Amino acid sequence: MSDVTERLRHLRIPAMQAPMFLISGPEMVINACDAGVVGCFPAPNARTVETLDQWMADIKSANCANEKAAPWAVNLIVHPTYPRRDAELELVLKHKPPIVVTALGSPKHVVEQVHSYGGIVLADVVSPRFARKAVASGADGLILICVGAGGHTGYLSPFAFISEVRQWWDGLLVLGGGIGTGSAIHATQTMGADIAYLGTRFIPTAESLCQSEYKQMVADSHADDIVTSDAITGVKANWMRQSLVNGGYDPDDMPSQGSIDFASNGSDNKRWKDIWAAGQGVGASQSVSDVATIVRELESEYLASIERMPDLKNAILRG
Ligand SMILES: Cc1cc2nc3c(=O)[nH]c(=O)nc-3n(C[C@H](O)[C@H](O)[C@H](O)COP(=O)(O)O)c2cc1C
Known part of the structure; x- marks a missing residue:
């Protein structure tokens, strides 16, 4: 198991702030990692390659300065027609983000380079067929995007998707789509995933780049x-x-x-x-807040959900 995968097993709560176009930038990523969950931003949010260089330098230095911080991630478009693909990959090799999330294409193009410095690649997929392809291309983990996700959405039920992928994949599994509460994060684990992927929940925050x-x-x-x-x-x-x-x-x-x-x-x-994107979990947010406060709320809901489990078990045992 890589160092990064091991660090992912010890997050404050098993959650990742998902990358969002025009929403997540360095402040959101740094604060998410400091709060104890993985922070991620899409590389295209930096308008120029020079800005991206600066963003990655800032995130890396803040992340290294806090030994308790969760690992950070960058989201790359790996579609061959994307013009900045090679320039962004060069910056990945320079700044060595522990996690690279690939979207809109095969992760094959980046796997070897990311492994060369000890990073891991998580591939965002919407069906078991794409999940198999991503694993065949060398992805270290899968992000299953399900129905209800904000932005480009999935279409499968998380119950069906996870159980099918778990028949042949025992590696890292992240689940996204409509997750906005600590009990939903706990539910992703009871269904067989390792980490929950939350986008919409982090839109109404001080750190968000949108209006x-x-x-x-x-x-x-x-x-x-x-x-x-x-x-x-x-x-x-x-x-x-x-x-x-x-x-x-x-x-x-x-x-x-x-x-x-x-x-x-x-x-x-x-x-x-x-036109503004959001997922079906939108009802979990009732006010504009900040990343650290949301992570604290998610943590207390997550722990409360775990604490309810013995009661359920006892009720079953009592028959
Ligand atoms: C406004 C918005 C923008 C998004 N932009 C991206 C993106 O640039 N790259 C990407 O891989 N996913 C993007 N996503 C998808 C998220 O990374 C994630 O899959 C999704 O937010 C999870 O579902 P949830 O919003 O219900 O939590 C976006 C989602 C939203 C809501």
Whole structure:
């Protein structure tokens, strides 16, 4: 087992702050790691390669300065058409993030390089078929994205997805989609995953890079307000109903599939800036807060959930 995988077994709570386009930057990552959960940001959030270099240097130095901090992660787009792919990989080799999360393509392109400095690669997948491919490409762990996830979503039930993958994979398993409470984090473990992946829960925070209206809309929204559509980015994603209305769409009559564009950040940037993504777990946030406070809340809910377990067992034993 690698050092990083071993460190992941000793997080304050088994959770990871998931990477979010236009939302997660260095402050969110540093504060998440200091609070005891893995922090992650998508490399394209840094507008230039020079900014990305600076962000990674800042995160690394803050992370090294706190020996209790959880390991940090960067999320790379590994699709061959993505123009900054090679430049970002060079910075990965320079700053050596303990964890690299790959999305939108095979992790094959980065595995050898990340292993060369002792890092691990976690591949974000939406089906058992992609999970098998990622493992065959050398991924050290899988992130199963399930139905209800914010942003580009999955479509499988976590119950079905985890149990099927666990038939042939006993390595690191991270689960994402609609997880917003400590009891849901505990549930991911009882289902057979190791770590929960939370995105939406961290949008309404001081550290989030988005505008305050976006944060407030997350705090005000509920599961009923989440609309799944492939009209905006060409890929099925979850969006907040009110932001679709504000953007001139009819959430109950969305247009057909939009064009997919992984190659340039520019147009994607605009689509994600105007229409605001969030997952079905949105109801877990009722106010704008900060990362450390949320991790403390998640921890107390997680521990309370574990403490309820003996009662359940005793009830069964008593028959
Ligand atoms: C606003 C937003 C932006 C996202 N951007 C990215 C991204 O750039 N890269 C990525 O791999 N996943 C991205 N995701 C997906 C998250 O990493 C994660 O899979 C998801 O948030 C988990 O589901 P949850 O939001 O229900 O917690 C995004 C999610 C949201 C809500």
